[in-house]
Amino acid sequence: MKPIAFGLRTRLLIAFALVSAFTGATVAAVSYLQVRELVLTAAQDKMVSQFRADLEREEAFDHSPSHAELLVLADRFRAVAVFGTDHADGNGITFRDVPERLRSEVRARDRTLVQRVVDDTGHPYVFVGAPLSGGTGTTGVQLFRRLDLAVQQDAIAQLPNSALLIVLFSLVPAFVLALLAARGVLRPVRALRSGVRRVADGHLDTRLTVSGADELADLVRTFNTMAAELESTVAELRRMDERSRRFVADVSHELRTPLTAMTAVSEALDDEALTGDAAMAAGMVSTETRKLGTLVEDLIEISRFDAGVAALRSEPVDLPALVTATLAARGWTDRVDVDLPAGRRVDLDRRRIDVVVANLVGNALKHGAEPVTVAVTTSDDEAVVVVTDAGPGLPDDVSPYVFERFYKADSARVRSEGSGLGLAIAWENVHLHGGTVEAGNAPDGGARFTVRLPRSRS
Template identity: 75%
Template sequence: MRLGLRARLLVAFTLVSVSTGAAVGAASYLRERDMVLSAAQDTMVERFRADLEREVPLDHSPTHAELVELAWRYRAVAVFANDHASGNGISFADVPKELRDQVRERRRTLVQRVEVNGQPYALVGAPLDGDVRGSTGVELYRRQHLGAQQDAIAALPRSAALLVLLSLLPAAVLALLAARGVLRPVRALRSGARRVADGHLDTRLPAGGSDELADLVRTFNAMTAELEGTVAELRRVDERSRRFVADVSHELRTPLTAMTAVTEALDDEALTGDAATAAGMVSTETRKLGALVEDLIEISRFDAGVAGLRPEPVELGALVVATLAARGWTDVVRVDLPSVGPSELDRRRVDVVLANLVGNALRHGAEPVTVVLRSSPDEVVVEVTDSGPGLADEVSPHVFERFYKADAARLRSEGSGLGLAIAWENVRLHGGSLEAGNAPGGGARFTVRLPRRRS
């Protein structure tokens, strides 16, 4: 699941706070640890030096008894040549060899941290100097337990973690404030985009400031203004074209009525030869022109939004039979029409749909044409299938477009290209759907889905 901008800002601020706190805490831990240990070691060295400078204990090579006395006096390990003595609980084995070698070679006070039985200690070693011969050859090693310092160092990570946790609250507050400042114009843009998507092209957003979001708002306003002007112009052009089609269609009706009366009179005359051929051609083209005008008028009604339904209880199977019989298609169309009960339909408009689909199958497909009726509790379905080559993939998405003729994919075409568009509009007016495709066994198939009841 993708996080929103607010959550991402909160996570980013938290990560930055935690990483920064962890880095600072780690650096502080190392620094404090070194300071605590260095302070303990420095104090131990100063005390050891002060004890050594308090008196000069001997000016000759010590005996073992004198080494023991030195060890207990200084609470240390006393070493001379191959002899050594221990005092105050520290043993010779606890003194690392590398520390003894460095003290012997460098003849100065040195400190080393060691672990004895899992406990931390600081071990300091120094040569014992005399007043006449300088160095006596005796080395003294004292140790100090660092348990208190170790406890103090162990508490440092807990303190650092507590500081990091305490820093999360201001980080979260800053993240929320930053998200609020960023999301306010983003929400306004989202709301404006939704209004534009809903058709409110006059939507404008207040633009203030000089940052990137303000530039985005100004760009949005410029885009919506340009879009509003373009859509308004397209609507004006579309309205003019629809008005032109409607006006032309209505103006053609009067002369077309006269032409139809003349062609009917010519059909009644017993003409022969070229006169009969010419009269038949005029009669045919006049009928085509009349059908085109009627289709254009019907399309103009859909475009103007004045096309309405007159629903009534209709037995769809009986309506299919009546449609086929009225047009003389009963013998060339196979039907499978089980009784599906009445549905609330506009009889005239459904008849137009069926006539267009069956006529289209007979003209552009091949016989036999099959009409199958199916039903469910909520809808009735009519499938019209022909036995032709079917619809090409590039043709199927366009078959319901106006003036898209089937002869773009098939050889024979006599229609105007408006029949399927009118059928689609009539089905849509019922609240149903009209789909075009191919049957599994070949041939084009048109599927009409109509709701049983008006919602």
């Protein structure tokens, strides 16, 4: 499943909202605990103070109280009165309501103590216990009073709702701040994105306005520096490429004149009845002159492609008939097996496709093994020409480079019969038609070249 991608603005809004919510929740939780403790402590302290004041107003006695006197004490103090094993319940509170731990602690420590409890129904109370002093000191009587904390608990229960409202209201300024922060960040980022797109489209003179002195401003300055360096480098590369193309074209054209004279001389020597070393030298000159002529013509053709002046002269052509004529013109008809269904017409440049087929078949005959097969198939959209030989095929590390200029699969093979540009010219001609050419191996062995051409130039 593809993950959901959020933009920078959305991520900033989410981050600010989470920080605000976390901060508000933390503050609310701490405040809740503090306020809860303060409210309960205040109620408890008030109860203890009142209880102590009531005890101080009690008249001292120095005898052991009877049960009737315990009942009077319990009613007067609205508390449970305990003396030894005897006790008297007060108004609204019984002996069993008082926590046993509190009774034991007050009896043992002889001092005022407080304990909060929650009954089985969840009702909160606070109990205070204190010894009753007499004229000669302690009387052995303990009094226990209870305070209902329901009102305070209800007030405390409202605090989370108030805290939630505060957190929700705090999200509003958080979103506003997030939008302002996102705007400050996104403005230079968007400008940088626009600049990168313009550079990618070829506008290398693109520069961005630098504002501020933060990290984003440094990033914009770095982009401007990079764009300037890239523009300078590309301009220099273009100048070098242009000089290289011009040099190849000029040299090729300049070689044509002396090459024409050399060709005429070699043809004249071929016509002479020479023998011995003279005949061998004349044959070598004639062979090398033809190779040089082929190389010059191929260089001129390549220079046209590089200069962008190569043009198509498309016309409806019977592709199988064109392939047949190409094989016949080179004398390859008896050496090549064909699968050429008649009547397959394709819009193409006759001369250029003739060069493509001649290069591929000639390459198969020179570097592969016979039989060489040429097959033509067509569909509604494209025509396919497949040239297959019966040789050892192309090594895996050679296939990606066979269409490069002057590439040799065998680095030890310095000289070859061709110019080393045949497959490169074939590739250029096919791509000029809007097609593709691929190099690979047939399933049963042997190299296979597949040319795909669109049937219509429209």
